[in-house]
Amino acid sequence: MNLPNSVTVKEVGPRDGLQNEKQFIQTEDKIDWINMLSETGLSYIEITSFVNPKWIPQLADAVQVAKSIKRKKDITYAALVPNERGLQAALEVNIDEVAVFMSASETHNRKNINKSISETYIVLKPVIEQALSAGKSVRGYISTVFGCPYEGEISIDAVLSVSDQLFSLGIQELSLGDTIGVANPKQVEEVLTKVLDRFPREKIAMHFHNTRGTALANVLVSLNLGITKFDSSLGGLGGCPYAKGASGNLATDDLHYMLDQMGIHTGIDQEKLIQAAIFIEEKLGKPLPSHTMQTKRSLCNS
C-alpha cells in the first residue's frame, strides 16, 4: 500500500448528519456542538444548509447558526447552497466555502432537486460565479456516483460528464458521493482511476456511506490512489440504521480511528471527537451508530 502522510477530514455532521434527523435540535445546541467540533482539530466543518426550510426544517436556523458560532481562523466553515437565494443568505453571514450539489443520475437529480441535470447547471452557474466573485471557495457534490436507488448502476461516463461541467462552471473541489452506500473497493478503484486521469487528485474528495459496511475499505483503496480528502459525519450521525431513511454516513470517529492507527496525520484529537459525539448523542436522545460509539457504550456497560 502507498498511503499518504496526511489527510483532511471534512466534517459534514451538522449538515448532512442533522438534515436526516426528524427531532429538531435546538439552535443553541447546534452552535455549542459546532463550537466543540472546532476544538477537535478538524480543519473543515460543513455547518448548515441554506435550503428552503420547507424541505429541511431541521436546518431552518442556518442564518442564526452561521452567525453565532465561534469561528477559528484555521478552520473552513462551509455550507450547502442550492440556488442564488441560498447563496445570498450564505454570503450575508460570510460563510467561508459554498457547496453546491447535484446527482450523476438523471432520475435521482429530478427526485432530489426537481430539475433535470442540464437544468441544474443553469441554476448552479450564477451561484458558483457569484460565490467566486465574493471571494468564496466553491465545492461541488455529486451524489449517486456508485449507484442510484432509482436507476441502479451509474456509468462512469455520466460521473465524468457531470464532473466536467461542474469544474468548467468554476468549482475548485469535487466530492464524489456513494449516496446509498453500495460502493465496493474494486468499483471505487475503477471509477477513481478514470476520474484521476482527468482531474488532479488534490481536487477530489470522497464521500462514502457505510450502509453495507464497506466505507473504510473504500477509503483504503482511495488513499492508495492518492486521495487525501474524505467527508464524514461524527458518530455516523444521519446514518442511524434503525431510523427510517437511513443514510449510513461514514462516521468521523471510525474514519479517524483507522487513519490515526495507520499513522496518517489528521490534526484531530480522537478524545475530543468522542466528547463532541457524546454531546450530540445526548441532545438526540438516541445512540449514535458509529462503531466507535457502540464500542464505547459496550465497554462502559461490561
Next chain:
Amino acid sequence: MNLPNSVTVKEVGPRDGLQNEKQFIQTEDKIDWINMLSETGLSYIEITSFVNPKWIPQLADAVQVAKSIKRKKDITYAALVPNERGLQAALEVNIDEVAVFMSASETHNRKNINKSISETYIVLKPVIEQALSAGKSVRGYISTVFGCPYEGEISIDAVLSVSDQLFSLGIQELSLGDTIGVANPKQVEEVLTKVLDRFPREKIAMHFHNTRGTALANVLVSLNLGITKFDSSLGGLGGCPYAKGASGNLATDDLHYMLDQMGIHTGIDQEKLIQAAIFIEEKLGKPLPSHTMQTKRSLCNS
C-alpha cells in the same frame, strides 16, 4: 489491486457467534440453523465447541448438534477442541475438522485457557496427533494477533513463534484472529507480509472482528496479499455492540456482500444467507448487528 478469483468463507457463527450469547438457543433450533447454513453454498461451517459446558453452557449440546445435523458431502463441518477429552467427543461424532486454539499473548492465553503458552503446546500436541491419526484435518487459531486487551501491542515475533510451533505440531491451516477488533490495514499488511514470508498463503486464514469498523478494510488488504480464506459469523452474531462482552465478529453477510460485488467467487447465495440470518435473529429475539441486517430492517421500515 490484485484480487483473487475466489474465496472460501468459513462460517463460525454456530460456535464463535453463539458462544457469546447468554440466552440458550434450543438444540433443535441450532440444528435447523446449521441445516439452513448448509444450503447457502457455504463450504465450511464450524458447528460447535467440545469445551467443558461449565465454561460455555450455550454449547453444552455439542454432541447432540454434531450428531443431528444433516451433513452435505461438499461441506467441512468443524468443531473447536480444547483438549484430549474434547477430541474424543469430537471423534465419536465424526467431526470433519478439528480446530485448536491459543493466544499470541501470554496474559490472554493464561486468562483464556488458564495455561502459559508453553504449557498449551503440551496440551495441544496429543490432540493434534490423535486428530491427524484419526484422519481428521486440523486447524489452529491464534487470538490477539493484532493486539491484546491485557498486554496491548503484540510483537510479530510472538505471532510467528506461536505459528511455527502450531505448524510443527501438525496443524494444516492457521487462522489469525483480531480478537478485540483493533487491527488496521497497515498493520495487517505488515504482519501478513512477514507471515507469508514464512508460510504458504494457502495455509493462512484471517479472522477479523469489526469492533471499530475496520474489518472489511482489513479483508481488502489481505485479499490483495493473496489470502483467500476468511472466518466470519452470520449477521455479526456474537458481536452485538449493545451486549456485554461484545466481540464484534465480522458478519458473513457483510463480507459476502463485498466479495460478491467485487466479482470474487464464493459459491454462496446472499439471499439464502439472509434467510438463515433472519431465522437465528428470531430465535435470539434481538437484532443482529451486521450492516446487511440493519439495512434490511431499515429498508423494510421506511
